[in-house]
Amino acid sequence: MAYLSELVGKFVTDLNGERVGRLEDLLAAPRGDVGHPQIVALAVKHAGDLLLIPYEEIAVLIAPAIPLKHPLAQIAPYRPAEHDLFLARDVLDKQIIDTDGVRVVRVNDLEITRVEGLFFVANVDIGGLGLMRRLGLGKPTEKVADRLGRKASSNSISWEAVELLPGDAPMRLKAPREKLAEMHPADLAEIISDLSRNESSKFLDALDLETVADTLEEVEPDFQASLVEGMSDQRVADLLEEMAPDEAADLLAELPDERSKDLLNLMAADEAKDVRKLLAYPENSAGGIMTTEFVAVRPDLTAEQAIAYLRKMASEIETINYVYATDRDDRLVGVFSLQDLVLAHPRTPVAHFMHERIVTLEPLDTQEQAAQAIAKYNLLAVPVIDAEGRIQGIVTADDALDKIIPTAWKKRLPRMYR
Amino acid sequence: MTLSQRIKPLRVRLLMLLAVVGPGIITANVDNDAGGITTYSVAGAHYGLGMLWMMPLVALALIIVQEMSARLGVVTGKGLADLIRERLGVKLTALIIGILVFANLANTVSEFAGVAASMEIFGVSKYISVPIAGVIVWLLMVKANYKTVERVFLAASAIYLAYVASGILARPAWGEVARAFVTPSFQFDAGYVTLFVTIIGTTIAPWMQFYQQSSIVDKGLKISDYAYERIDVVVGSIFAVVVASFITIACAATLHTSGARIETAKDAALALGPLAGKYASTLFALGLLNASVFSAAILPLSTAYVVCEAFGWEAGVDRRLQEAPIFFGVYTALIVLGAGVILLPIQSLVKTMMASQTLNGVLLPVILVVMLRLINNRRLMGRWVNGRWFNLLAWMMVILLILLTVILVLVSLFPGLLGH
Numbered sequence: 138m139a140y141l142s143e144l145v146g147k148f149v150t151d152l153n154g155e156r157v158g159r160l161e162d163l164l165a166a167p168r169g170d171v172g173h174p175q176i177v178a179l180a181v182k183h184a185g186d187l188l189l190i191p192y193e194e195i196a197v198l199i200a201p202a203i204p205l206k207h208p209l210a211q212i213a214p215y216r217p218a219e220h221d222l223f224l225a226r227d228v229l230d231k232q233i234i235d236t237d238g239v240r241v242v243r244v245n246d247l248e249i250t251r252v253e254g255l256f257f258v259a260n261v262d263i264g265g266l267g268l269m270r271r272l273g274l275g276k277p278t279e280k281v282a283d284r285l286g287r288k289a290s291s292n293s294i295s296w297e298a299v300e301l302l303p304g305d306a307p308m309r310l311k312a313p314r315e316k317l318a319e320m321h322p323a324d325l326a327e328i329i330s331d332l333s334r335n336e337s338s339k340f341l342d343a344l345d346l347e348t349v350a351d352t353l354e355e356v357e358p359d360f361q362a363s364l365v366e367g368m369s370d371q372r373v374a375d376l377l378e379e380m381a382p383d384e385a386a387d388l389l390a391e392l393p394d395e396r397s398k399d400l401l402n403l404m405a406a407d408e409a410k411d412v413r414k415l416l417a418y419p420e421n422s423a424g425g426i427m428t429t430e431f432v433a434v435r436p437d438l439t440a441e442q443a444i445a446y447l448r449k450m451a452s453e454i455e456t457i458n459y460v461y462a463t464d465r466d467d468r469l470v471g472v473f474s475l476q477d478l479v480l481a482h483p484r485t486p487v488a489h490f491m492h493e494r495i496v497t498l499e500p501l502d503t504q505e506q507a508a509q510a511i512a513k514y515n516l517l518a519v520p521v522i523d524a525e526g527r528i529q530g531i532v533t534a535d536d537a538l539d540k541i542i543p544t545a546w547k548k549r550l551p552r553m554y555r
Numbered sequence: 556m557t558l559s560q561r562i563k564p565l566r567v568r569l570l571m572l573l574a575v576v577g578p579g580i581i582t583a584n585v586d587n588d589a590g591g592i593t594t595y596s597v598a599g600a601h602y603g604l605g606m607l608w609m610m611p612l613v614a615l616a617l618i619i620v621q622e623m624s625a626r627l628g629v630v631t632g633k634g635l636a637d638l639i640r641e642r643l644g645v646k647l648t649a650l651i652i653g654i655l656v657f658a659n660l661a662n663t664v665s666e667f668a669g670v671a672a673s674m675e676i677f678g679v680s681k682y683i684s685v686p687i688a689g690v691i692v693w694l695l696m697v698k699a700n701y702k703t704v705e706r707v708f709l710a711a712s713a714i715y716l717a718y719v720a721s722g723i724l725a726r727p728a729w730g731e732v733a734r735a736f737v738t739p740s741f742q743f744d745a746g747y748v749t750l751f752v753t754i755i756g757t758t759i760a761p762w763m764q765f766y767q768q769s770s771i772v773d774k775g776l777k778i779s780d781y782a783y784e785r786i787d788v789v790v791g792s793i794f795a796v797v798v799a800s801f802i803t804i805a806c807a808a809t810l811h812t813s814g815a816r817i818e819t820a821k822d823a824a825l826a827l828g829p830l831a832g833k834y835a836s837t838l839f840a841l842g843l844l845n846a847s848v849f850s851a852a853i854l855p856l857s858t859a860y861v862v863c864e865a866f867g868w869e870a871g872v873d874r875r876l877q878e879a880p881i882f883f884g885v886y887t888a889l890i891v892l893g894a895g896v897i898l899l900p901i902q903s904l905v906k907t908m909m910a911s912q913t914l915n916g917v918l919l920p921v922i923l924v925v926m927l928r929l930i931n932n933r934r935l936m937g938r939w940v941n942g943r944w945f946n947l948l949a950w951m952m953v954i955l956l957i958l959l960t961v962i963l964v965l966v967s968l969f970p971g972l973l974g975h
Contacts, residue, residue, distance in 0.1 A: 230641045232867045239878065243640065243867030268866075271645035305631070305935075 139199045140262070141247040142271050145225055148202040149181045149190070151209040157190075158183040160203060162225040163249070164217060165258055172297045174222055176249065176256040178215035179203070189215040198249075198256055222301075224258065232307035233263065233299060241310065246270060248293060261299055261308075264292030346372075350379035353388070362391035370396070374403035382408065383428040383536065386415035390425075415530070423507045424500030426537065427521045427530035430454045434487060436462040436470055441483035456533055458517045462491050467527040469495060469520055497522045500529060507537040572783045575776060577705045578628075579621060579787030581853070582767040583795035584712040586617070586758060587802075588850035589669025589820060590662075592843055594753050595799045596823035599806030600815060602747060604727075604735035606754065607800060611736065613758050614796040616952050620923070621788045623930050623941070623949065624764040628771035629781045630939045635768045635922075636864035638929050651925075652865050654918050659762055659858040661911030663893030666854060669847030671897055672821040676840040681897060689894040692852035696886055701773060701872040711849040712791075715798045717842040722801035724835040725827070727808035736800075749966050756963040759956060761918045764926060766857035769864065773871050778939070805835065855889035916964040920957040927953060 141163060149157045158181045165174035176198070179190045194212050196204040205212065222228060224247055231244045245267030250259035269278040299308045353361050353376065365373045365388070377385040377400060389397045389412065401409050411429040418424025432450055434443050443460065451457055460478060462471035471491030481490045496514050498507055498521045510519050511534050518531045587595075598606045624635065631638060640648045670688045671681035695704060741747070767788075776784055806823055809815075815826045820843050828836035856872075859882045863870035870882040927949060931940050941949060 230644065232637070232641075240863075240867055240869040245645075268645060272649055273646075 138251075138259070139249050140267075140270065141224055141229060141249060142267075144198070144203075144249070147200075149179065149205065150202050151205045151207065151212070153208050155209065157181050157205070157209055158188065161187060162223045164189065164215070165222045165224055166218060167220055167222070167301075171257065173257040173259060174296070176258070177221065178217070180223065189217060191215040192256070199251075228258075228301070228308075233261075233310065234307045235310050240307075244308065258296050260293035260295055262293045266292070346375055346379055350376050354380055354384045358387040358391045361388045365392075370399055370403055374400050377412070378404055378408045381428050381430055382411040382415055383426060383530070386412050386425070387420070389416060390420055418500050421504045422500060423498040423502040423504070423519075423521050423532050424529065426504055426507065426539075427500075427532045428456075428536070429530045430456075431459075431461060431518075431520070431528075431531045432457055433461045433463045433467075433528060436464070436486065436488035436491060438487050439483065440478055440481040440485050440487065440490070443478055443487055444483075447478075456518055456531070459531070461520055461528055461531075462487055463528055466525075469497065469522050469526060469528045471495070472520065495520065498532060499523070504537060504539075507532045511537050571780075572786060575780045575783035576787040576790070577709060578767050578770040578774060578776075579625060579784065579789075580712050580791035580794065581705070581708045581770070582621065582763050583617060583788075583791035584715055584798070585766075585846075585850045585853045586760070586763060586795050587715060587798055587846055588662075589666055589672075589843065589847045591757055591799065592669075592802055592846055593820040593823075594750065594757055595802040596806045596810075596820050597817060598750050598754060599803035599808075600810035600817045600823065600826075602742070602750070603807040603811040604731060604804070605740055605742070606750070607732065607735040607803060608737065608739045609751070609754060610796050610800045610803075613755060613799070614792050616755070616956065617758055617792040617796065618789055619945075619949055619952055620759050620764065620926075621767060621792060622785060623926055624768045625771060625784045625788050626781065626939055627926065627930055627936075628768040629776050629778050629784060630936050632772060632777075634772050634860060634864040635765045635926070635929075636861040637772075638935070639925060640865050640867075642929065642932070642935070643925065648865050651918065651921065652861060654914050655761060655765065655861055656858055658911050658914035658918060659854050660889055660892060661914065662760075662762070663851060663854045663889050664896045665911065666847045666851040667894045667897040669820070669843055670851065672819065673824070673840050673844035673847060676821060676824055676836075685894050685897050688848050688851060689890050692848060692855075693887060693890050695852060696856060696872060697876060697883060699872075704872050705770075705774070708849065708853070711845055712794070714845040715794075715842065717838040717845070718798050718805065719801045721827070721835045721838040721842065722805040722808075724832060724838070725805040725808040727804050732804055748962075752959045752963045752966070755956065755959050756916060756919075759919065759923075760915050761922045762854060762857045762915075764922060765861050766853060769857065769860035769870075773860070773873075805839065809835075851890070851893065855886045855893070858889050859883070859885040913964050913968060916960045919960050920953075923953045923956065 144163065145160055147160045149160055151157055160179055161182045162180035163176050164178040164180060166177045167174045177192050179192070179195065181188045181190055190205065190212060191214075194205050194207060196206050228247060229244055233241050233244060235241050242263045244261055245264065246262035247258050248260040248262060249256050251257075266275060266278060269275050294310075298311055300311055301308050353364065356364070365376065368376075377388065380388070385408070389400060392400070401413060404412070415425065415427065415429065420426075430453065432447060432454055434446055438446070447457060447460065457475060459472055459474055461469055462473070464470050471488070471493050472495050473487065473491040477490050477492075496510055496516065496519055498510060498519050500521055500523060502521075507519060510516070511532075516534065518533045519537075520531050521529045523529055627635065627638065633641075636648070636652065639651060667685050667688065671685050674684035675681065695707060699707070741751075771784065805827065806817075810817060810823065810826050817823050817826060821840075824836055824839040824843060827839050860870055862868075862885045863879070863882045866881075868881045869879040871879060874882065876883050927941075927946075930936055931946065933940055
């Protein structure tokens with residue numbers, strides 16, 4: 138990750154090592170499919186003129202001096218398209234207004250992130266630290282804040298949270314600013330995956346346990362593992378308790394066996410039991426990706442009672458879209474959706490409106506089979522039952538689709554599927 | 556087209572004009588603040604009518620600069636600080652804003668000093684007058700909407716007529732006055748040169764361009780209002796210079812004739828009493844009070860606009876306290892600090908005044924060059940860039956102003972520079 142303000146002013150050199158000039162601006166093209174503009178060219182001050190160099194000619198963008206892949210003479214200048222943005226000229230310092238037109242702040246900086254070899258404008262820095270960085274005082278500010286015992290937190294919002302209006306008009310927030318105060322864990326995850334490991338563990342230290350747990354759930358397990366590597370066992374154990382059991386199991390599976398065992402011993406007995414059960418299954422099986430957090434009720438409960446029970450449980454359960462009916466031996470006998478429940482007469486017993494033909498998985502079914510079942514029957518989750526028909530857990534749509542749909546696509550699915 | 560059709564638009568146009576006027580007149584008048592009145596009084600008392608010939612030139616310079624500021628405002632819909640941040644980046648913005656906030660604070664201090672001085676003429680202690688004035692201007696901005704605030708300011712502008720009355724009561728020889736306006740003269744003594752430069756230097760101060768443009772934007776004036784806004788600017792500039800002339804005339808006809816030496820506007824008001832009668836003296840003091848209170852509201856307001864524009868925070872007189880907390884915060888801070896300094900037991904504020912003048916002088920060349928660059932930027936202004944001749948005139952004037960300002964700064968840094 139880099140900041141636009143740090144890139145601008147750097148020297149650009151061609152393959153022969155000759156200085157082309159200083160970087161003046163970055164050109165970015167809006168992309169309909171990603172929602173973040175992609176860097177397409179560099180604007181370099183060369184012999185008094187602005188030279189546009191296509192992105193493909195750049196060997197390394199984030200470097201003390203930016204090297205090109207060819208000698209300058211062999212490089213065909215980039216032709217700007219109509220909607221190309223000159224980031225420094227058109228976006229930096231732009232006024233940001235709230236949905237109701239009230240002025241909020243200005244664009245203090247832009248964060249540029251690398252995704253699969255391409256660079257995108259990830260976030261809009263609106264914080265005081267960004268402003269100090271522009272003044273060349275970023276590092277001293279952090280030091281002073283450190284000494285005062287406070288974190289100089291950078292404050293950014295996703296590019297997707299703002300709407301660039303045409304021409305000279307300000308940028309408009311897509312949601313009222315009160316809502317932006319709390320960033321979604323997915324956005325935090327995006328930020329930490331952009332940071333170096335050292336930076337990201339500092340970043341995570343500053344957050345409360347619950348937020349860290351939510352954020353960790355949004356990043357890939359191998360990256361999770363590298364993040365918790367430096368944390369104390371006690372903190373990791375606390376985190377694992379906060380995380381959903383399936384996510385916790387995934388993380389433990391990534392850690393060395395020895396540490397994994399220690400951590401399980403440190404965890405509260407209840408949570409550890411769920412996680413142990415999940416760990417017993419192969420990583421890519423239905424059992425490995427399922428969660429043990431689901432709601433089950435007895436079929437003789439009335440709708441009214443079921444709702445009351447849901448209310449009590451809701452805070453601990455990941456997904457309540459489906460409620461499962463089980464008999465005394467935990468055998469799955471029916472399923473009903475939240476919709477069925479709400480629409481049913483309060484006195485009606487669950488047995489009257491639950492569905493008895495249930496799509497189920499077995500613990501050793503593959504992740505692909507889980508995904509197919511979910512796609513075929515248009516479900517949000519599928520229950521996993523053992524040989525005796527006892528419910529072991531459920532596989533939610535997002536976990537099933539995880540490996541099959543690339544993360545970038547998943548991010549753009551409606552939030553309810555995540 | 557029949558006659559009635561022609562007349563109706565005229566009436567409509569007059570109403571439009573009345574709706575638009577405000578920013579230009581107010582800005583130009585605040586230029587005659589406590590410091591300005593002192594300068595013009597000293598000019599009249601020490602050199603008689605000898606400096607009147609400068610007044611038409613001062614008016615011209617004022618009109619040129621303020622017209623550009625008005626044009627920038629109506630075309631872009633943004634304040635000057637907005638434009639500087641967007642076009643010239645954070646570093647220059649921080650530098651300009653830093654200096655401007657400090658200079659405006661020093662200016663505000665001198666306005667409250669004006670309040671204290673004028674009320675002392677009526678025997679009111681500064682420990683009473685200054686806090687009351689502070690509370691009044693604070694309440695005005697926080698409680699009233701833009702329209703009311705503008706009306707109050709326009710009324711305050713009208714009170715400047717007190718100086719015209721004071722000038723008439725001083726019974727000048729009108730023939731000589733008329734001749735003095737068209738007879739350039741120059742003296743090469745240190746006092747004269749300093750005053751000469753000060754008159755021009757204080758006439759065009761950096762805060763004015765920021766304030767006028769911001770209030771044009773706050774009022775919501777558009778390019779379609781430009782013709783009327785230009786009238787506002789021209790009328791305001793001329794009115795302000797006429798008032799300044801009458802201050803000089805009043806002091807020339809009385810103090811200069813009797814050979815009285817004065818240092819401040821308060822001295823002038825007191826000295827006028829025995830020479831031109833009680834009314835002339837009272838009017839002069841009231842004028843000073845009005846000018847000081849008026850400017851003590853405008854300078855903090857201008858600062859609040861500038862700070863909020865630079866950082867993109869909500870600003871506007873029409874906003875409520877909760878909607879634009881920083882805007883009102885800056886406004887409040889300047890009033891509290893400005894009035895607070897006066898209430899401290901500090902004997903001489905000359906250093907503060909000097910500091911503010913020097914800072915303004917350092918800033919003015921930067922601001923004027925920035926303005927000219929912005930207004931000639933076609934991406935920004937489209938067809939509303941300066942015309943060729945106007946541009947030439949503007950650049951010449953800016954260079955002249957810069958030269959004079961450099962002299963002013965040097966003189967205030969090294970008081971002995973021009974000899975004694």
